[in-house]
Amino acid sequence: MASSCSEASSLLTREELEIVGFSLATAAGATLLILPLGVLAALALARYRGPGKGALETLLSLPLVLPPTAVGLVLLEALGRRSPLGGWLAGHGLELVFTWKAVVLAMAVMSFPLLVRSARTAFEEVDPRLVGLARTLGCGPLAAFRRVTLPLAWRGLLAGVVLAFSRALGEFGATVMIAGNIPGRTQTLALAIFHDNQLGKDDRALVLAAVTTALAFVALWTAEWFTRRRSRRIAA
Amino acid sequence: MARTAFSRWWLLAGASAGALALCSASASRALGARAEPEEISVFAAASLADALAEVGRAWEKASGYRAVFNFGASSDLSRQIRSGAPADVFFSADTTQMDALEREGLVRASDRQDLLSNTLVVIVPAASGATVAGPRDLAAFKTIAVADPQAVPAGVYARSWLEGLGLWTELAPRVVPTLHVRAALAAVESENAEAGIVYRTDAAASKRARIAFEVARGQGPPIRYPVAPLVRSTRRAASAFVAYLRSPEARAVFTRHGFLVLGGE
Numbered sequence: 001m002a003s004s005c006s007e008a009s010s011l012l013t014r015e016e017l018e019i020v021g022f023s024l025a026t027a028a029g030a031t032l033l034i035l036p037l038g039v040l041a042a043l044a045l046a047r048y049r050g051p052g053k054g055a056l057e058t059l060l061s062l063p064l065v066l067p068p069t070a071v072g073l074v075l076l077e078a079l080g081r082r083s084p085l086g087g088w089l090a091g092h093g094l095e096l097v098f099t100w101k102a103v104v105l106a107m108a109v110m111s112f113p114l115l116v117r118s119a120r121t122a123f124e125e126v127d128p129r130l131v132g133l134a135r136t137l138g139c140g141p142l143a144a145f146r147r148v149t150l151p152l153a154w155r156g157l158l159a160g161v162v163l164a165f166s167r168a169l170g171e172f173g174a175t176v177m178i179a180g181n182i183p184g185r186t187q188t189l190a191l192a193i194f195h196d197n198q199l200g201k202d203d204r205a206l207v208l209a210a211v212t213t214a215l216a217f218v219a220l221w222t223a224e225w226f227t228r229r230r231s232r233r234i235a236a
Numbered sequence: 237m238a239r240t241a242f243s244r245w246w247l248l249a250g251a252s253a254g255a256l257a258l259c260s261a262s263a264s265r266a267l268g269a270r271a272e273p274e275e276i277s278v279f280a281a282a283s284l285a286d287a288l289a290e291v292g293r294a295w296e297k298a299s300g301y302r303a304v305f306n307f308g309a310s311s312d313l314s315r316q317i318r319s320g321a322p323a324d325v326f327f328s329a330d331t332t333q334m335d336a337l338e339r340e341g342l343v344r345a346s347d348r349q350d351l352l353s354n355t356l357v358v359i360v361p362a363a364s365g366a367t368v369a370g371p372r373d374l375a376a377f378k379t380i381a382v383a384d385p386q387a388v389p390a391g392v393y394a395r396s397w398l399e400g401l402g403l404w405t406e407l408a409p410r411v412v413p414t415l416h417v418r419a420a421l422a423a424v425e426s427e428n429a430e431a432g433i434v435y436r437t438d439a440a441a442s443k444r445a446r447i448a449f450e451v452a453r454g455q456g457p458p459i460r461y462p463v464a465p466l467v468r469s470t471r472r473a474a475s476a477f478v479a480y481l482r483s484p485e486a487r488a489v490f491t492r493h494g495f496l497v498l499g500g501e
Binding site: 024076080081082095097180181182183184185195198199200 | 239311312379385386387409411412413414423426427428429474
């Protein structure tokens with residue numbers, strides 16, 4: 001472990017390691033932040049059959065296809081210092097714009113649809129009759145979720161979590177608008193690559209791009225692995 | 237049978253007549269294009285956006301040529317030109333970025349001219365009650381928007397001013413670097429940054445930000461805006477445009493926007 005650590009530090013400078021660490025931490029924070037709401041939304045979409053389902057699904061998926069800058073602008077208008085909400089938050093000591101919290105928020109909003117879409121598919125594959133059965137046997141809705149839905153859907157849910165995490169790691173447009181690009185404070189890997197290129201430090205940008213590629217590969221491969229295992233199990 | 241052949245003949249005739257009409261229309265448009273004025277592409281510092289656009293309009297009227305502007309951080313524009321962007325004229329906010337072009341043989345030393353100067357100011361949102369009696373008071377702000385001090389001229393000037401005062405190390409953690417000087421102005425205007433350091437000319441044009449402190453000429457680093465036509469530009473209009481920038485008409489516009497015109501003739 002110690003040797004692999006020193007190896008990593010000889011590959012990357014201290015500053016670069018900090019950027020990687022900051023990116024991983026904020027992406028993980030964003031994923032954790034959206035997990036409860038994402039699971040609820042996915043459950044609702046998987047079970048709900050009433051009117052407005054299509055519209056709701058489309059609305060929740062919008063950040064997937066909107067330009068990230070449009071999402072960033074909406075966030076900035078809603079949470080900037082001049083907005084009522086942003087002013088109120090700042091008055092209560094919560095500064096968002098140009099801080100790491102804004103990085104987490106931008107990542108959270110942009111990766112939310114990926115989590116919901118994967119989790120919804122996983123939940124839809126759970127036979128509702130099993131849940132109904134558990135309920136008739138005296139399980140409350142929470143117990144039924146914990147003891148029936150979750151054991152059957154956890155692979156798909158985890159794939160969604162990993163996908164959301166990777167999307168968060170790659171977030172650029174919304175982040176740069178609401179959190180700025182401040183070295184050492186709000187600069188993630190995606191922002192650092194852009195910044196280094198702007199400064200003509202293309203060699204460092206390439207190193208960081210290689211790191212992101214490696215991280216994204218591992219994340220996507222993990223998500224694929226979970227999904228494959230799930231489909232094999234379903235086939236069986 | 238005969239009838240279908242007949243109608244097909246008409247269809248063909250109609251189609252060819254239509255195609256002919258289209259051809260002649262596009263041909264006349266192509267001929268018209270030849271008569272269109274020569275167009276040059278001017279890459280210029282973001283701080284010049286308002287003044288230079290006005291000068292450009294006056295030049296177009298006077299010369300019959302057309303100027304298309306690309307405003308941005310001089311450091312970005314210089315990098316773009318070095319990567320082959322098709323610019324005819326470069327108007328930089330510092331000599332460093334022009335030097336980078338000269339080193340690569342993209343502009344000739346003899347074609348360069350330092351045309352304008354400017355000063356730095358500290359700005360705060362118009363609604364802010366903050367007062368700045370001196371540079372030391374900058375420490376009262378949590379966020380100070382400055383064009384990227386690692387490359388963009390306005391930020392490099394601001395940094396060198398604060399370094400000269402021995403304040404940079406203390407203030408650097410509060411600096412929010414922006415893409416160019418106008419983005420620093422915008423961050424203060426939107427109140428998302430508590431203060432900013434921009435050129436006096438940027439602040440003068442803004443209603444939503446006010447000047448809290450002016451760096452006196454001679455206190456800050458000397459600010460110079462060099463301009464030059466690109467060597468590879470084959471357009472006569474490029475040199476004509478650079479020459480026009482020295483005309484009394486252009487100087488009047490720059491002066492009205494708050495720039496100091498160098499080399500008074």
